[in-house]
Amino acid sequence: MAAKSDIAYEIIKEKIIKGELQPLSDISEEALQQELNISRTPIREAIQKLSKEGFVYIYARKGTLVSPVNEEIIHAVYEVRLLNEPYISRSVCNVIDEKWLYDIKNRFMNCPQNLNEEERKDYYISLDTELHGGIIKYCNNIFLKDALRIVSDHSQRIRYRTSHVNTDYERSVKEHLEIIEAFLEKNADKVEEKTRTHIIMCQQDSLKYNTNMYRSI
The missing domain is CATH 1.20.120.530 (GntR ligand-binding domain-like)
Structure with a gap:
């Protein structure tokens, strides 16, 4: 069975790829927790992985943005x-x-x-x-x-x-x-x-x- 962080990663990535999460839009961890019915830690782990792969930018004390397509x-x-x-x-x-x-x-x-x-x-x-x-x-x-x-x-x-x-x-x-x-x-x-x-x-x-x-x- 896939880890919850892997499930969250695939779902969030698909939203970014297909434009459901638009470039430069804010990513709300709380909203994702509610939508995916997954706790905070797996969501954060998924976002960290997406950051390493260039899909999101994480800013200290400012939140997370979807990366641009430029x-x-x-x-x-x-x-x-x-x-x-x-x-x-x-x-x-x-x-x-x-x-x-x-x-x-x-x-x-x-x-x-x-x-x-x-x-x-x-x-x-x-x-x-x-x-x-x-x-x-x-x-x-x-x-x-x-x-x-x-x-x-x-x-x-x-x-x-x-x-x-x-x-x-x-x-x-x-x-x-x-x-x-x-x-x-x-x-x-x-x-x-x-x-x-x-x-x-x-x-x-x-x-x-x-x-x-x-x-x-």
Whole structure:
């Protein structure tokens, strides 16, 4: 059974990622205790962990604020992704489960037609996270995997902050399908190239719409 602090951590982090807790908003420990029915200590432990991972800022005698999504964060997140994900994708090119690749390819190509805009956004962000996270799982370097887990969460948060103004899902789906096809072809050069191109395009989109984001405090 998961520790209460771990449960609190996952719930609070999801609220931050999906924007339920907005950048620079106050985090009330008391309100979270009541909402989650969890005592003060696990809530504080969860907040401390989120602080170490860059999701919140803790100020002595001033309280806790949700961290901003700004150009500095965007550059940092995508720098780590660009330095690592193309290399990882290349190195695991021949060991990825083809059945999983065909399954996720099918889901990228067949978004349910009855989804509203918010549900559609959730659908594609979820697939994006599953694809990139699924590839990273094949990496044998435990340090890279742990670092990219945190970066993936921040990347997901950036997507939620920008996707409401970026409706070019068609291009994003095309890029993901090209990555998947390269894996199915077991073409390591192409996998690396398509992964790098996709990450660069995502970074450009995020920076383009940065005017709609909160800036650093």
